[in-house]
Amino acid sequence: MRTIKVGILGTGFSASSHIEALRRIPNIEIVGVSSRELKKAEQFAAHHHIPKAYADATELINDPDIEVIHNCTTNHLHFQFNKEILLAGKHLMTEKPLAINSEQSEELVELAKKSNVISGICFNYRFYPLVAQMREDIRTKKHGKANLVYGGYVQDWCSNVTDYSWRMDKELNGESRAIADIGSHWCDTVEHILGKRIVSVCADLGTVHKVRYKSKDGNTTFSQAKEDTEMVEVPIDTEDYGSVLVRFEDNIQGVFTVSQVSVGRKNNFHFDLVTDQATLAWDQEKPNELWIGRRDKANEVLVKDPSLLSENASKMAHFPGGHQEGWPDGLKNLFLNFYEAVSKNDTQAGDFATIADGHHIMQIIEAILESNRTRSWVDIKEEGLR
Structure with missing residues (x-):
């Protein structure tokens, strides 16, 4: 190559x-x-x-x-x-x-x-081995039809009133913060697993710290100002948290919560996906375990092991069972997938999110903001997607 x-x-x-x-x-x-x-x-x-x-x-x-x-x-x-x-x-x-x-x-x-x-x-997050396994199980209806999904993505890096970064400035970050920053990951990953798009949303967003204090020198993301630093007041008009009801294609229902003010939660991206015969639960902070819940027999935990996964999922597991893989490995898997397409110059290759996918997520974010303003269900626009 x-x-x-x-x-x-x-x-x-x-x-x-x-x-x-x-x-x-x-x-x-x-x-x-x-x-x-x-x-x-x-x-x-x-x-x-x-x-x-x-x-x-x-x-x-x-x-x-x-x-x-x-x-x-x-x-x-x-x-x-x-x-x-x-x-x-x-x-x-x-x-x-x-x-x-x-x-x-x-x-x-x-x-x-x-x-x-x-x-x-x-x-x-599409490129964790057990996320790929869930996608395969849903595609083949291994556990029956998918019916509903619930979960969230919660962090604490904005929990203090002195936490500040450029992400809290609409001019630099955009109209949405928590939804655009981490809610977008939840939506893309779950859509990828289900193979179904979100078609409508109903949102309730909120801001805990309507005024924050930043150092005159400027705080950076994931950092805190020192106690003796001179601070200035900054009004905040983007969301710290929010909950969103969602409907997917094929009448699959869902709900997720995002928060950047959940004290003690560092990068807790999680969801339960409920099918006819099982519930599949995954937590990004425990990425090598897939919990499989059942009604009439014992629940089980599938531990990441290339020999136990589908062909596509096993390609994302680069080490034997018991050798833990996580966030940096998911990013590596994304780039491996992307550069395989680049090396072939094949615009149709790869499982990575496309520009069209990114546009769709942008439309979801705007629909969530509109829903919060109007206190109503809002359909996702389809312009530019087909």
């Missing part, structure tokens, strides 16, 4: 995570990184032993040596750079959300249709 040269837009948590995962994949060479500040790009590049650093993302995008670009910038820059990347004819892997609104994301769908490049969005 030929070597594929990659550029990274951004120098934050996502960029570092992408680099770590990419370096576990054969024949991938990271050759450039960009930041708004050249000094920051140079320091980041030196730390990760990347040869090129840019203060101008457009210069990186147009570098003829770079074939694939990972967009790990802040949310308000996603649309601008994703559009530039597609127009430049470069393969694209972007962090979510795809754009700030569905008008922008629909434009990207049309660009992706016209381009001859591989483009995907970083919904990485």
